[in-house]
Amino acid sequence: KSGIVVTGSTKIDVISHKFRKAADELGLRQFTFHNLRDTYASWMVQSGVNLKIIQELLGHESIQTTLIYAHLAPDSRFIAAQVIDQQLENVSTNIRDHQIAEPALRLYRIDTSA
DSSP, rough: OOOOOTTOOOOOOHHHHHHHHHHTTTTOOTTTTHOOOHHHHHHHHHHTTOOOHHHHHHHHHSHHHGGGGGGOOOOHHHHHHHHHHHHHHHHHHHHHHHHHHHHHHHHHHHHHHH
């Protein structure tokens, strides 16, 4: 392990060269430094990170470049449906709790007036 940490203004070609050398030594001839960047972007999109934020992190001048990864984003319609389902479940629970509590309160009132 080299313990290399990339900081400051290290040129990308130097990093790429070192990566290529390490990948070759490991027999990963098809794996490129750019694959790491693609993986980073893909994981962020799949995790639901806002595309504008990803654009900034990757340094894309145009959002169009970042949109290449958009097909990996979780389906917003599915997420919206899950949110509504959760809200409906909360409402249902509140109604059920209220329906159980209300008769108990009426019984309590009857018992205390006797």
